[in-house]
Amino acid sequence: MENILEWVESLGAMGAIAFMAIYILATIAFVPGLLLTLGAGLLFGVFWGSVYVFVASTAGAILAFWIGRYLLRNWVSKKIAGNAKFQAIDTAVGQSGFKIVLLTRLSPAFPFNLLNYAYGVTGVSLRDYSLASIGMIPATILYVYIGSLAGSIAALGNNPKVANPQIQLAAQVLGLIATIVVTVYVTRLAQKALAETIAKSGKN
DSSP states (O other), X not given: OHHHHHHHHHTGGGHHHHXXXXXXXXXXXXXXXXXXXXXXXXXXHHHHHHHHHHHHHHHXXXXXXXXXXXXXXXXXXXXXXXXHHHHHHHHHHTTOHHHHHHHHHHOTTSOHHHHHHHHTTSSOOHHHHHXXXXXXXXXXXXHHHHXXXXXXXXXXXXXXXXXXXXXXXXXXXXXXXXXHHHHHHHHXXXXXXXXXXHHHHHHO
16 A cells, blocks of 8 residues: 555656545455555545545446446345444434435444445435435544644555654644544434434334
């Protein structure tokens, strides 16, 4: 992954397109996107890094959803069979598709890559599924921000969750803390709302 980021960096203006293409493929192939997300912050800065990651992760999620619904439906169904979380989500999606997808995007308790395929075998519409991708924004900004504080691609690879202390300026640290606080708050609200929605669906 470090070599990939270095290659993207060497492409100059075309690097953004290459990065997004790689991110989309990684999402479809179940490759964890943490290092890529952090790398986006380092290579492109917080704003554009967040934009590129959000666009690519949304596109990858939609493709995985389509594959799960039309090409690998039986395989996905077997993978999630017996999983209480997914069964509860499936029940709730029938009543509140957009809300459930949005809340699971905000909550880190659900595996992003598998969830993309799992939603393909539920009754949620592609429209609701796609619009709910906005729930990925808080976590995306958080990790891109962390990546922007790293001094080099090697630093990301050696310790992807810790920024280079040489460039942790006071303003950046304060911004990071604020981002973390907002993300944690939103995540807790999402988990609580998700649990309540699923519980109501189960009773109905």
